Amino acid sequence: MAKAAKAGKAPKHAAPREAGGGAGGGAGGGVRSVVWLSGLACGVLAAIAPGVAIVAAGLLAPGFLALKLDRDPGRPVARTVLTCGLAGCVHPVIALWNTGQSFDAAMSIVTDPGTLGVAWSAAAAGWLLTQLAPLLVRAALEAGALGRATRLRAARGRLAEAWGIDHATREPGQGG
Amino acid sequence: MSDRPQPDGAPPDPRAPDPRAIVAGQYTVDPSRRLPDAGGGLPAYAATSRRGILTPLMAIAVNRNAPARPKTLITGTGGIDGLACAVGHGTGPPIDGRDAWYVICEAPSGPPLSHGLHPWPEPMVIELVLRPIAAVLEHLHERGWTHRAIRPNNVFHSQPNRPVTLGAAWAAPPAMHQPAVFETAYTAICHPAARGDGRIADDVYALGVLLASLALGRVPLEGLDDRTILHRKLEFGDFMAITGGDRLPPMLNDLVRGMLAEDPDHRPTPALLRDPAGARGRRVAARPPARAQRPFKLGATTIWNNRTLAMAMALDPEEALTAIQNGQLMYWLRRALGDSGLAVKLEDLVRQSAQDLVTDRELANAGLVMRAIADSDVWMPLCWRGLAMFPDGLGPALVAATAPGEPGGGGPSPGDLYGKLFEIVQTEAQGVWAAMHEERTPSAPQRLEARQRRAILQIRGPAGGLPRLTYTLNPLIPCASPLLGDRWITNVADLATALDATVTASPDAEILEPHIAAFIGARSDRVLDQEVKALASEADPLDRALGALRLLAELQSRYHANALKGLTAWVVARSPSLVARWQNRERRNEVEEKLKTLAALGFLPPIRDLLEDHAGHEADSEGLHAALADLARLDAELHDIADGGRRRGVLAARLGQEIAAGIGLAAIATTLLLAAMG
Numbered sequence: 129m130a131k132a133a134k135a136g137k138a139p140k141h142a143a144p145r146e147a148g149g150g151a152g153g154g155a156g157g158g159v160r161s162v163v164w165l166s167g168l169a170c171g172v173l174a175a176i177a178p179g180v181a182i183v184a185a186g187l188l189a190p191g192f193l194a195l196k197l198d199r200d201p202g203r204p205v206a207r208t209v210l211t212c213g214l215a216g217c218v219h220p221v222i223a224l225w226n227t228g229q230s231f232d233a234a235m236s237i238v239t240d241p242g243t244l245g246v247a248w249s250a251a252a253a254g255w256l257l258t259q260l261a262p263l264l265v266r267a268a269l270e271a272g273a274l275g276r277a278t279r280l281r282a283a284r285g286r287l288a289e290a291w292g293i294d295h296a297t298r299e300p301g302q303g304g
Numbered sequence: 305m306s307d308r309p310q311p312d313g314a315p316p317d318p319r320a321p322d323p324r325a326i327v328a329g330q331y332t333v334d335p336s337r338r339l340p341d342a343g344g345g346l347p348a349y350a351a352t353s354r355r356g357i358l359t360p361l362m363a364i365a366v367n368r369n370a371p372a373r374p375k376t377l378i379t380g381t382g383g384i385d386g387l388a389c390a391v392g393h394g395t396g397p398p399i400d401g402r403d404a405w406y407v408i409c410e411a412p413s414g415p416p417l418s419h420g421l422h423p424w425p426e427p428m429v430i431e432l433v434l435r436p437i438a439a440v441l442e443h444l445h446e447r448g449w450t451h452r453a454i455r456p457n458n459v460f461h462s463q464p465n466r467p468v469t470l471g472a473a474w475a476a477p478p479a480m481h482q483p484a485v486f487e488t489a490y491t492a493i494c495h496p497a498a499r500g501d502g503r504i505a506d507d508v509y510a511l512g513v514l515l516a517s518l519a520l521g522r523v524p525l526e527g528l529d530d531r532t533i534l535h536r537k538l539e540f541g542d543f544m545a546i547t548g549g550d551r552l553p554p555m556l557n558d559l560v561r562g563m564l565a566e567d568p569d570h571r572p573t574p575a576l577l578r579d580p581a582g583a584r585g586r587r588v589a590a591r592p593p594a595r596a597q598r599p600f601k602l603g604a605t606t607i608w609n610n611r612t613l614a615m616a617m618a619l620d621p622e623e624a625l626t627a628i629q630n631g632q633l634m635y636w637l638r639r640a641l642g643d644s645g646l647a648v649k650l651e652d653l654v655r656q657s658a659q660d661l662v663t664d665r666e667l668a669n670a671g672l673v674m675r676a677i678a679d680s681d682v683w684m685p686l687c688w689r690g691l692a693m694f695p696d697g698l699g700p701a702l703v704a705a706t707a708p709g710e711p712g713g714g715g716p717s718p719g720d721l722y723g724k725l726f727e728i729v730q731t732e733a734q735g736v737w738a739a740m741h742e743e744r745t746p747s748a749p750q751r752l753e754a755r756q757r758r759a760i761l762q763i764r765g766p767a768g769g770l771p772r773l774t775y776t777l778n779p780l781i782p783c784a785s786p787l788l789g790d791r792w793i794t795n796v797a798d799l800a801t802a803l804d805a806t807v808t809a810s811p812d813a814e815i816l817e818p819h820i821a822a823f824i825g826a827r828s829d830r831v832l833d834q835e836v837k838a839l840a841s842e843a844d845p846l847d848r849a850l851g852a853l854r855l856l857a858e859l860q861s862r863y864h865a866n867a868l869k870g871l872t873a874w875v876v877a878r879s880p881s882l883v884a885r886w887q888n889r890e891r892r893n894e895v896e897e898k899l900k901t902l903a904a905l906g907f908l909p910p911i912r913d914l915l916e917d918h919a920g921h922e923a924d925s926e927g928l929h930a931a932l933a934d935l936a937r938l939d940a941e942l943h944d945i946a947d948g949g950r951r952r953g954v955l956a957a958r959l960g961q962e963i964a965a966g967i968g969l970a971a972i973a974t975t976l977l978l979a980a981m982g
Binding site for chain 2 (some may be wrong): 202209218222254263264266289
């Protein structure tokens with residue numbers, strides 16, 4: 129009996145677990161693959177060009193932090209912070225390249241407050257952009273909707289007056 | 305009507321007679337010259353022909369509540385010597401400020417016989433009275449008419465040795481003004497207005513009484529009340545009651561005896577009376593009614609035979625019903641009168657009445673007494689709850705019932721004349737009564753007529769009912785609407801003008817009241833009648849208003865070619881609800897403006913066309929539906945905008961992130977480009 133009960137219970141829980149595991153496993157597997165591939169790329173980069181890796185790690189730290197914190201699908205904030213941070217890394221990396229890509233040069237670049245400030249400011253600007261852009265778009269969309277509603281109400285009023293329809297009782301969205 | 309306007313631009317000729325004094329376009333009536341004895345008891349005035357006819361004429365004023373005889377007036381009574389023939393009729397000069405309607409007749413050339421009535425020698429009676437009047441009656445009989453007004457004050461004698469002339473009998477219902485002595489008991493018991501046209505034998509009877517009066521030099525039974533006269537005629541027989549035991553000259557005695565026979569079929573015909581010797585020789589022996597061994601007391605009447613029984617039941621129907629229902633009458637019929645056949649008939653009637661559970665008890669009892677009376681004496685008129693009448697007298701009786709003095713003027717109610725007439729028509733008592741005389745006269749025409757009258761009564765709304773029946777049966781009576789006051793309106797063409805004047809004086813008057821609607825329905829053609837009937841079937845006030853407009857417009861287009869500004873203003877004042885049927889405000893304003901213009905012109909048909917514009921209303925309705933659909937679409941869009949805040953927020957977030965990402969990529973691209981450019 130107990131065996132039968134266990135046997136009966138097992139598929140009951142197995143299905144969601146399989147389904148969730150399947151889906152989650154697929155997504156998690158993909159994310160894990162990206163993480164593993166990113167880690168592998170970083171390892172390869174650190175092995176081949178340790179100076180560049182140090183500069184990138186120092187200057188792109190806000191981007192990596194955003195990547196860690198952003199849980200939204202597609203990680204839109206992290207994406208913008210990283211791209212803006214990358215824009216701030218272009219000159220330091222070129223400078224490192226020109227100085228022979230030594231570890232010391234990389235350390236001096238990473239520890240240079242100006243360079244670090246520019247890169248992190250670029251990342252901060254990216255973050256700020258992700259916060260402001262939706263607000264501005266929302267304001268534009270609301271303004272458009274308001275204008276259209278005004279035009280529709282005017283047309284409705286004209287129609288109601290021409291045909292003697294009691295629009296006060298019929299018009300939607302009044303007071304709400 | 306009476307107020308006929310002068311043609312525009314023509315100044316009135318001071319020598320021309322007042323247009324209102326002209327009757328039927330050719331007879332001038334002088335209401336200041338009354339002819340006191342010429343009308344046979346009705347008011348008569350001097351009249352002259354405007355076409356140069358020298359025959360002296362008189363105009364007899366017709367009472368509103370005693371209609372003239374339409375059959376004879378419409379077909380014309382001219383061409384009979386010795387008779388005051390009717391030559392015209394119509395509205396004429398007002399009397400005491402009230403519109404009046406006249407029948408124009410040849411005026412009598414001498415005083416009536418009632419003036420200084422004295423005994424006439426027998427040869428004079430026969431040559432100067434019997435022969436000429438018999439000749440007149442023969443002419444009337446050939447045309448299917450009766451006179452029904454042969455009495456001393458309506459027979460005129462101009463000169464000694466000249467034949468008498470018979471006065472007019474067309475300006476009142478048949479026999480309405482006949483004293484009871486000049487009528488048989490069966491017609492004398494009837495309501496004066498409901499005695500009906502009768503038959504020529506009734507004229508022969510009246511002539512017989514007239515001959516007896518002339519022979520005796522006095523009117524028989526003078527000074528007695530009608531009930532006593534009836535009782536004497538029934539108790540002693542007509543001849544004995546009239547002569548009162550006095551001896552008449554031998555020839556007259558035989559003639560009068562025959563002329564006063566109880567059975568009309570036993571009376572000599574007018575043609576036979578022209579040969580008095582032949583008429584005298586024609587003796588028909590009528591069996592006198594059986595006399596009971598002991599009398600029967602019914603109410604205040606002591607009954608000895610069938611005739612007095614029928615008369616007593618007619619005069620006292622409640623006592624009769626009690627006597628029938630408790631069986632006392634049948635017992636008396638078997639034991640005292642020996643008429644067990646009648647007793648069985650009455651018992652059958654009681655049994656049928658008891659089995660009739662459908663009919664109202666009061667009506668069933670009235671029907672029972674009516675049939676009992678008809679069974680008792682076959683010559684009795686239709687007797688209904690104390691009212692006696694002949695069916696062809698229903699029309700004038702309805703008019704009399706609405707007279708101001710009658711309690712039924714406000715409508716039918718049980719007990720009054722109007723109510724009794726209503727019941728007679730409603731129960732088709734005429735058909736039942738006629739069926740009881742089947743062996744003497746075919747009842748099918750009477751039953752058909754009863755059904756037709758009831759059908760008119762049952763028409764719903766103002767197009768039917770007693771007013772409609774009254775106007776249908778009396779084609780010459782004026783419209784009795786209180787709105788018309790003293791105006792005498794007898795046709796629909798005049799009614800349009802009168803209504804126009806009425807609403808001009810009283811704009812708030814509701815002119816399509818039952819009398820006017822019934823009058824229009826009865827006096828107009830089929831199309832207008834349909835419009836009147838439609839008034840009853842329109843339950844919606846808007847449809848009713850439109851129906852009234854249609855009716856008035858048809859009235860004007862068919863009967864009145866001139867402008868009726870009062871009526872158009874009246875209609876326009878009641879049209880806001882009809883204008884409001886237009887939903888489109890712009891179109892509605894246009895209609896209102898157009899209505900004002902049309903009201904000023906005074907023609908109703910364009911107003912009807914404007915307000916009843918089916919195509920326009922259809923387009924308006926379609927436009928309204930389209931507008932409602934547009935409104936629904938706009939509402940949906942507004943709802944969508946009102947409810948779309950969240951959706952716009954999601955869209956804004958997505959777009960904002962994409963834009964930010966794009967700017968980030970642009971920043972990289974820019975720095976790379978700058979780096980590449982050195």
